[in-house]
Structures are given as C-alpha cells and as structure tokens.
Amino acid sequence: MEDGNKNFDLVSLIRIGDVDVHRVIRNNPAVRVGDLMYLLQKFENKAPNGRDALGRIASLEADGNDLNVLTDTASSLMEIGCTKLIPAFEDIVKVGARGRASFAAENAKKVLEDFNRLCTRIASAKKAAATIDDTDGNIISQGDFIKKPLKEAIVLLEKQEATRKLRILAIDDAPVMIKTISSVLNAEYKVYGMTDPTMVEKFLEQITPDLFLLDYQMPKINGFELIPVIRKFEEHKDTPIIFLTSLGTVDYVSSALALGARDFIVKPFQSDNLLEKVARHIVRRKLITGGS
Secondary structure, three states: OOOOOOOEOHHHHHHOOOOOHHHHHHHOOOOEHHHHHHHHHHHHHHHHHHHHHHHHHHOOOOOOOHHHHHHHHHHHHHHOOOOOOHHHHHHHHHHHHOOOHHHHHHHHHHHHHHHHHHHHHHHHOEOOOOOEEOOOOOEEOHHHHOOOEHHHHHHHHHHHHHHOOOEEEEEOOOHHHHHHHHHHHOOOOEEEEEOOHHHHHHHHOOOOOOEEEEEOOOOOOOHHHHHHHHHOOHHHOOOOEEEEEOOOOHHHHHHHHHOOOOEEEEOOOOHHHHHHHHHHHOOOOOOOOOOO
C-alpha cells in the first residue's frame, strides 16, 4: 500500500471510538500508519456511493447495483476497523437480495443517519497532526511517522498523551466568566472557552475534552439540555461534567446529578473551590485500551 493521505490525525481517529485500531493490527500485524491513512482515504472515496445507495434503498428506488455498493462499502468499513455498522449493512443486503424491498428500506432508514455521522466524524479527523515525540524526546516528522508500524505509533502517542495538559471545556454565555475560569485553571490545564452553547457539537468533532464546566442558565440551550448532546459522543459517555450555577437548591442539584453531572459549583465561587472540584473529577484516560 501507499502512504496515502497524511492529514488524518491518528489520536482523533482513536478518540472517536469508531476506528478499532487493534482490529486493524490483528488483521495485519505489519500494518503501518500510512497504510491506515490509505484505507481511510479509500473509505472516504467510497462513502458517497454507499450513502447514495442507502438513500435509494430507503426510498424504495434502488437499482440493481445498490446492494453490491453496500457490500463494497461494508468491506471498506471492515478494512478500517469500523465494525458496528457492518451487521446492519449485511442485513440490508440479505433481505434486499430476497426481494423484500420494504424490509430493506426500513433497515436502510435506520442505518443511514449512523453512517452519515460516522463519515462526518472520520472527516473531522482530517486536520494537521500534532508534533510527535519519540521515547527519547526527539521530534518525529509526519513523513517518518506514517512509515512506522501502527502498533509502535500507538505506543508513542500514548506517551505523548500521558504528558499533555488535560483539557477542559468551559461553556458560559458570559465572557467574563470564561476569562475568570481560564485565569484560575490555565496554569494546570488547557482551557477552552465557549460562549455559544450551540457550537458544542461542532467543537467536539475536533477536540476531546477531559472535563466539562457547564453554566446552567444560557440562551438558546441551557446546561441541562447540553448533557445529551455531549453524551451522544461515545468518548464522552463518562466524561465528568461540573455545573456552574447561581442555583444551589436541593431540587436543582438532584436534577443535575440525575442527568449525569458529577458535581456543581455555586457562583460566585472561590478559586480554590474550583481547583479542588476539577482536580477531584478530571481523569486522564488511556488513548486506547485492549490488546492486539
């Protein structure tokens, strides 16, 4: 295989949880980083055809080639270690081949949204890759990095992840509050501030925070309503969420905890209180788990 596209960020790919790198390694122990980049680009090239085929099947407008397109798309998904959607693709092909168009259409409708989301998240990983250090602290160029065995590259990335600053996303419609939070936490953490909560989903397609600080009372969407937006990302099923609020009643706190928050801080807060609560809940997760 060729080195292929060099613009996929391997850390982002692993973080989205859809690309099973260990499966790719098991299928080919000699696979290089560049080989995976090539397969990802190959999938991206095929994805529009797969999306169109699903749409035609869902609309009962499939032509004779659409089932073959889905089989080819499923094969490409397998190559990059994305196995979650493959059973659904296989079911559509199976019932479609038997002439059960209405059943195939219902299945296609269900999987189309998930497939589109997968394509969007893989595309979002096409960004400038971060600098890579080897175990001796030397900088590795991107050109050299993609030539490395994938298994070895993961070891290097784990080392880099273990030493980076933990990331915090603070969402509050008051810029002064974002500035205050940053001034308190910046020495120990990488703090991202956001005043428009409607942008959180787009942000999470690019950056993976290790903890969220959410204001409750915001225009357009409040902190409670942000929780399901955050939790729908597989990598954020358990990421700690701390609420910032002027409401400290029992009912409010109970509602926040029931929705998945870990803690709350009543505004205005003391710097030491914010530092202590963040330190208590923030967690450095391994980049990838499992064995090959």
